[in-house]
Amino acid sequence: MAADLAIASPRVRADIVEAGEFPDLARRFNVYAVPKTVINGTSEVVGAVPEASFVQSVTAALAAAGDEADAPPAPS
Amino acid sequence: MAFLTDTDAEFVRRRLTQEMVNDVRLVFFAPSAGGLTLPGEDAQAVEYTRQILKEMVGLSGRLTLEEHSMISEPDLAKQMNIERVPATAVIGLEDYGVRYFGIPGGYEFVTLLELILDVSKAAPPLSPDTLAAMAGLQGDVHLQVFVTPT
Numbered sequence: 001m002a003a004d005l006a007i008a009s010p011r012v013r014a015d016i017v018e019a020g021e022f023p024d025l026a027r028r029f030n031v032y033a034v035p036k037t038v039i040n041g042t043s044e045v046v047g048a049v050p051e052a053s054f055v056q057s058v059t060a061a062l063a064a065a066g067d068e069a070d071a072p073p074a075p076s
Numbered sequence: 077m078a079f080l081t082d083t084d085a086e087f088v089r090r091r092l093t094q095e096m097v098n099d100v101r102l103v104f105f106a107p108s109a110g111g112l113t114l115p116g117e118d119a120q121a122v123e124y125t126r127q128i129l130k131e132m133v134g135l136s137g138r139l140t141l142e143e144h145s146m147i148s149e150p151d152l153a154k155q156m157n158i159e160r161v162p163a164t165a166v167i168g169l170e171d172y173g174v175r176y177f178g179i180p181g182g183y184e185f186v187t188l189l190e191l192i193l194d195v196s197k198a199a200p201p202l203s204p205d206t207l208a209a210m211a212g213l214q215g216d217v218h219l220q221v222f223v224t225p226t
Contacts, residue, residue, distance in 0.1 A: 002219040002221045003166075003172075003174045003190075003191050003194045003195070003200075004194060004200035004201065004202055005200070005202075005206075005210060005217070005219065006172045006173045006174050006219070007172045007174070007194060007195065007198055007200045008200050008202055008206070008207055008210040009210035009211070009213055009217075010172075010173075011210075011213045011215070011216050011217060012173065012210065012213070012216075012217040012218075012219065013157060013172075013173030013174075013175070013216075013217070013218055013219070014173060014174050014175070014219045014221065015175045015176075015177055015218070015219065015220045015221065016175070016176045016177065016187060016188075016191065016221050016223060017177045017178060017220050017221065017222050017223070018176075018177060018178025018179055018180070018181075018184065018223060018224065019178075019222045019223065019224050020178070020224055021121055021162075021177070021178035021179060022160060022177065022178060025160075025220075025222075026222060029220070029222070031222045034222050034223050034224050035221055035222060035223055036221070036222045037219055037220065037221045037222070038219070038220040038222070039217065039218075039219060040216075040217060040218050041218070041220075051202065051203060051206055052203070052205065052206070055205075055206050055209050055210075058209075058217055058219075059209060059213075061217070062213065062214060062215045062217065065215060066214065066215070
């Protein structure tokens with residue numbers, strides 16, 4: 001699925017990460033069950049989910065990042 | 077000793093022969109090239125990965141293997157978003173940003189095979205809604221799919 005999205009869009013890149021070889025990454029993202037997909041280092045999808053659900057997670061992650069970028073700065 | 081059993085090798089050979097559309101390059105990054113092992117480097121993981129890739133490439137004339145060093149070619153590694161090794165970029169007509177980080181050991185060789193075939197076909201079996209969503213993305217997306225060898 002991840003590779004399919006990367007092939008479909010130049011804005012997407014997909015890494016398959018073997019958790020045993022990179023335990024620091026697995027710890028950082030709390031990988032206890034696989035497959036686990038981390039989206040832009042912030043959102044996650046655990047397990048194999050239907051295509052529409054996965055795409056929704058991707059667009060939601062982008063929307064949340066956009067909301068954070070648009071939020072007014074906290075008063076000092 | 078081969079990593080792929082005879083049965084697995086025949087399975088891979090058959091699927092590559094029947095399903096590949098465009099040629100695919102496996103661009104492998106190791107910490108260093110030429111068999112040099114650096115302190116702290118997991119030489120075994122690198123060597124296992126190298127051997128598995130060589131075995132897979134040996135099963136199809138449409139699959140080639142290139143090896144690079146992250147240490148001596150840091151600009152290339154950065155350009156290809158390779159920050160950790162061992163890493164394999166799977167490249168077809170274009171570089172679609174598909175990477176495998178780590179050893180494609182155990183049955184993970186099937187995952188690598190599927191990446192090769194997906195990149196080769198370059199026609200992802202996605203719904204029209206998904207394709208539209210991908211065309212309308214308003215930002216960059218980095219997907220990291222964690223797997224473990226079984």
